[in-house]
Amino acid sequence: MKKNDGYQKLKKEVLRCYDVFSDFFTKAQIPQEGDSFDELKNQAKKIKADQFKLMVAGEAKSGKSTFINAYLGQEILPMDVLQCSSSVVEIKYGEKLPLKAFYANGNTKCIEGKKAIQEFLHEHAALDDDYRDIPVNTINNELILKYKDKPIAQKIIDDLIKGVEKENIHHLSSHIYTMRIKEYIKTMQKQWGKIVTEIIITYPFEEESMRGISVIDSPGVNAAGRVGDVTAKYLEDADAIMFLRPITGVAVEASSFKDFLESKSVDLNQKAII
Structure with a gap:
């Protein structure tokens, strides 16, 4: 048997089950309307297109x-760093290897x-x-990308x-931690x-079974389980949403996963969580 x-x-x-289901409603003259039917049709479309x-x-x-x-079998993303920036990185199949970056000011850049x-x-x-050693993801999402160059009240x-005290994962003194955040x-x-918010990379995977899969590397979830817009x-x-936690090493409290599950971000996608 081949791998795929x-x-x-x-x-x-x-897809056979979907066709039987759809055919039943068609013969019964029951309208296939509403959010549930739309979502089912969309999922079938994705499966047919291997997406x-x-x-x-x-x-x-x-x-x-x-x-x-x-997972991809290719060293595409940088690993010798302590954490990523606020950008989402999507990797999907393409015949060539270009990268397209989207900036906060609306500009884009293509690299090959x-x-x-x-x-x-x-x-x-x-x-x-x-x-x-400071929570850049949270600062970018909660302040920089919302206020941009407008004045931000000291409060x-x-x-x-105060809200990112738990994200002082390298145990800096309170004074140094605060000063670096303000700086x-x-x-x-x-x-x-100049902040890059999204990056899309296409990669010519040789393995055919990988070609219909898009893998998205998200910025870190903060200590309260929140993510950016x-x-x-x-x-x-x-x-599918896969939440990773390290077995050893520095990480914020385990409560972040519970908070992430209860956040509005995943309300519509609870069943997709792994």
């Missing part, structure tokens, strides 16, 4: 990039060539050394700092438009 035969057999059986979106979520330094590289793409990812999908900044906010407000959009469209 099991999937193809299951695919045919699922499947796997969202990989998790806390900072949970090994998402390492897992994705191992493996070396150039790896350099771009290390620069834009990995944090600057000066900010690896809002203070509330955010980052001051610096990034001046260049908010861009990530939430991908979560709602995912066919």
Whole structure:
């Protein structure tokens, strides 16, 4: 039996069941309308087109990039970093190897060539050394991308700092942790438009069974289980959501997974959680 035969057999059986189900309602002259029918039709369409979106979520330094590289069998994402930036990275099949980046100010950039793409990812999908020990994902999503270059009230900044106390995963002193966060906010407000929010990479996978799968590497889920607006959009469209936690090493509290499950981001996709 070929490696992909099991999937193809299951695919045919699922589509056969869908056709029987649809045929029953057609013969009974029952309108196939409403959200449930629309979702079922959409899922059947995805299966027929061999389209499947796997969202990989998790806390900072949970090994998402390492897992994705191992799953794909290709070292596409940078792994020698402590956490990723606020950008979502989607990897899907394509005949060539281009990267398309979307910036917060609406600009886009296309890059081709493996070396150039790896350099771009290390620069834009990995944090600057000066900010690896503060929750950049949360700061970007909660403040920078919302306020951009507009003034931010001191109370809002203070509330955010208090809210990310649990995300001090490298155990900095309270003073240093606070100062680095304030410094980052001051610096990034001046260049908010340069923040990369989404990255799409197409890759010419040789394994045919991988070609219908899109793998999405999401920014880290914060200690309260929240994700940014861009990530939430991908979560709602995912066919499966895999939440990773490291067995050992630095990570925020386990309560983040419980909070993530209870968040509005996954309300419509509870059954897709792995």
